[in-house]
Amino acid sequence: MVLSSADKTNVKGVFAKIGGHAEDYGAETLERMFATYPQTKTYFPHFDLGKGSAQVKGHGKKVAAALVEAANHIDDIAGALSKLSDLHAQKLRVDPVNFKLLGQCFLVVVASHNPALLTPEVHASLDKFLCAVGTVLTAKYR
Amino acid sequence: MSCVLGSLLSDSQGSFLEGHTSLQTDPCPASPAPRTPPSHGPSGRPGRGCGQGIKGPAGSGLSYGVCALLQPSRAATMVHWSAEEKQLISSVWGKVNVEECGAEALARLLIVYPWTQRFFDNFGNLSSPTAIIGNPKVRAHGKKVLTSFGEAIKNLDNLKATYSKLSELHCDKLHVDPENFRLLGDILIIVLAAHFGKDFGPSCQATWQKLVGVVAHALAHKYH
Numbered sequence: 384m385v386l387s388s389a390d391k392t393n394v395k396g397v398f399a400k401i402g403g404h405a406e407d408y409g410a411e412t413l414e415r416m417f418a419t420y421p422q423t424k425t426y427f428p429h430f431d432l433g434k435g436s437a438q439v440k441g442h443g444k445k446v447a448a449a450l451v452e453a454a455n456h457i458d459d460i461a462g463a464l465s466k467l468s469d470l471h472a473q474k475l476r477v478d479p480v481n482f483k484l485l486g487q488c489f490l491v492v493v494a495s496h497n498p499a500l501l502t503p504e505v506h507a508s509l510d511k512f513l514c515a516v517g518t519v520l521t522a523k524y525r
Numbered sequence: 526m527s528c529v530l531g532s533l534l535s536d537s538q539g540s541f542l543e544g545h546t547s548l549q550t551d552p553c554p555a556s557p558a559p560r561t562p563p564s565h566g567p568s569g570r571p572g573r574g575c576g577q578g579i580k581g582p583a584g585s586g587l588s589y590g591v592c593a594l595l596q597p598s599r600a601a602t603m604v605h606w607s608a609e610e611k612q613l614i615s616s617v618w619g620k621v622n623v624e625e626c627g628a629e630a631l632a633r634l635l636i637v638y639p640w641t642q643r644f645f646d647n648f649g650n651l652s653s654p655t656a657i658i659g660n661p662k663v664r665a666h667g668k669k670v671l672t673s674f675g676e677a678i679k680n681l682d683n684l685k686a687t688y689s690k691l692s693e694l695h696c697d698k699l700h701v702d703p704e705n706f707r708l709l710g711d712i713l714i715i716v717l718a719a720h721f722g723k724d725f726g727p728s729c730q731a732t733w734q735k736l737v738g739v740v741a742h743a744l745a746h747k748y749h
Binding site for chain 1: 637654720721723727
């Protein structure tokens with residue numbers, strides 16, 4: 384799937400609007416993902432996953448930073464996330480199906496905090512972007 | 526067939542079956558489903574399983590409905606809804622404008638996943654997001670779909686029966702890939718989140734994702 388220039392504009396707009404809240408959005412995305420899709424917790428046996436967990440907040444920050452990085456280099460997401468892609472392939476090996484689940488939760492977070500921002504067109508672009516990120520992160524799996 | 530079952534059950538300590546008593550071939554629609562051995566109820570569908578109960582490994586005290594082994598998806602027949610979940614469902618649903626929400630959900634489905642337009646050749650102009658949002662057939666159909674969803678909410682303990690005819694329709698006449706039900710369910714969640722904001726917290730989302738998953742599963746149930 385290819386991101387059109389309209390898609391890229393939409394995605395950049397979303398992250399510009401989110402601004403400094405990205406870290407909180409990342410944490411909330413994870414919180415929602417663990418609540419909604421308990422199987423995703425299996426990747427974090429070493430974490431305290433209770434409410435307000437500092438580890439979840441910290442990890443949410445990392446996830447958000449990666450999304451921001453991808454948005455800032457949207458013409459070359461593969462390049463921007465190359466090291467992360469290596470990490471996921473060699474060490475983390477998160478099953479590809481889970482990136483969709485994370486993506487769904489991120490969309491829910493954006494929707495719940497910025498309903499006016501997530502017009503249908505922006506929704507489509509952001510969904511495509513999140514798919515593209517997932518594809519990059521799993522690209523080197525085999 | 527009995528040889529296969531025999532060899533499965535003779536697996537030492539029954540370890541294969543322990544923890545697999547609600548085998549799922551697709552993402553569990555009722556996650557988290559209670560992990561109890563499936564009871565062998567009178568599901569009586571001829572030609573799909575011999576209908577005999579089978580005792581687990583000797584001394585284990587375990588028994589497994591054959592249905593669970595031959596028809597993995599049947600193990601989740603009875604979806605359990607806690608009082609809290611029912612509350613989260615009804616409190617949200619009580620505030621939903623079915624017409625608006627349904628129209629929006631369907632429009633977004635057609636916009637975000639344009640290949641879903643394949644089912645609506647007779648809807649007229651679907652050439653742009655604006656056209657889709659303003660399309661009266663989309664609005665009407667969205668309302669119809671979400672109204673039907675309301676029926677599910679009234680029949681949480683009997684979803685498969687509630688959607689039995691609709692399931693047959695979607696398979697035999699409409700030829701809709703059940704994946705589309707999951708896509709629409711996810712879209713509905715996002716529409717609800719946009720509408721309810723902070724009131725649509727993590728446990729609310731979890732409950733509603735479970736609901737849309739179970740509805741999708743019920744709609745796919747009669748497929749063959």
